[in-house]
Amino acid sequence: xxxxKEGYKSILITAIIFAVINLLSFYFISYSxxxxxxxxxxxxxxxxxxxxxxxxxxxxxxTRNENQMISPCDGKVVVIEEVxxxxxFKGKRLQVSIFMSPANVHVNxxxxxxxxxxxxxxxxxxxxxxxxxxxxxxxxxxxxxKYPKGEVLVKQIAGALAKRIINYLQVGQxxxxxxxxxxxxxxxxxDLLLPVGTKINVQLGQAVKGGVDxxxxx
Numbered sequence: 001x002x003x004x005k006e007g008y009k010s011i012l013i014t015a016i017i018f019a020v021i022n023l024l025s026f027y028f029i030s031y032s033x034x035x036x037x038x039x040x041x042x043x044x045x046x047x048x049x050x051x052x053x054x055x056x057x058x059x060x061x062x063t064r065n066e067n068q069m070i071s072p073c074d075g076k077v078v079v080i081e082e083v084x085x086x087x088x089f090k091g092k093r094l095q096v097s098i099f100m101s102p103a104n105v106h107v108n109x110x111x112x113x114x115x116x117x118x119x120x121x122x123x124x125x126x127x128x129x130x131x132x133x134x135x136x137x138x139x140x141x142x143x144x145x146k147y148p149k150g151e152v153l154v155k156q157i158a159g160a161l162a163k164r165i166i167n168y169l170q171v172g173q174x175x176x177x178x179x180x181x182x183x184x185x186x187x188x189x190x191d192l193l194l195p196v197g198t199k200i201n202v203q204l205g206q207a208v209k210g211g212v213d214x215x216x217x218x
Contacts, residue, residue: 004107006166006183007055014051018044050102054186057107062178062211066147069111069198069216070177071208072154073190075100080204085193088118088144088153093193096200096215098208106184108156109211110145111192112218113177116169117151118144124158141167141182145175149218153193156184178211194218 003011021044030037063070079097100106124139139158144151156165167182169175184190192215199217202208208215 001059002057003052004055004057004183006185007051010185011052011055014048018048054102054106056105058105060209060212063214064177065214066113066177067218068201068214069152069192069194069218070109071098071202071210071213071215072111072181072192073098073100073106073108073208073210074104075189075208077202077204077206077208078189079191080200080202082196083193085153087120087142089151089193092196093153094196094198094200096192096194096202097189098191099189100184102186105210106186107210108154108181108183108190109178110175110181111152111154111177111215112145112147114145114147114175116143116171116173116175117146118142118153119167119169119171121165121167139165141165143167143169143181147218150195152218153191154181155191155193156182157189157191158184159188192216 022041025037025040075098077096078099079095081095082092083095085091085093121141122139141156142153144153156167158165164185165182166184168180169182194216201214201216
């Protein structure tokens with residue numbers, strides 16, 4: 001397991017806060033109320049370990065297949081339905097949405113190899129990520145990857161806790177399946193908008209791993 005580069009600053013700040021709080025606690029509290037000092041230590045240690053865990057990148061065997069759409073993130077499938085896309089395709093698409101809890105790995109990956117033909121950031125709200133309106137009303141970043149058989153729109157969506165969406169792609173860039181697309185800090189969701197009729201390989205409520213599980217056959 002390694003730590004994602006987006007976590008270096010957050011982990012450093014958390015470690016400094018942990019050290020300062022516990023130095024003050026043990027200096028001013030430990031003598032008169034040792035149990036409270038130990039409680040503060042345990043709680044702040046737990047928070048620090050959670051922050052470190054949030055930015056983890058576990059070692060795993062990636063799935064690579066040009067005829068398959070691989071999960072762009074870890075999480076749970078919460079939507080599989082036909083929708084009308086008003087942003088790019090201007091028509092019907094098959095949407096698959098994956099909800100990422102704060103406990104999930106938060107690296108976002110390219111679901112397929114191809115060329116980036118669209119990249120757009122949208123300001124918006126911070127509705128809970130499982131709210132159906134979050135796909136169109138929340139802060140989000142959309143990219144479209146063109147592959148030999150079509151195009152897929154990948155939408156990074158902020159949630160109630162996610163306050164920063166990071167996207168690494170640029171229009172005209174050639175991307176490889178499972179390479180990093182971006183990162184969302186502190187929980188959210190990712191939508192895939194696929195051609196209608198695409199064979200879906202997952203079910204509602206299914207837990208998926210980014211770069212490993214097959215979302216659809218294209």
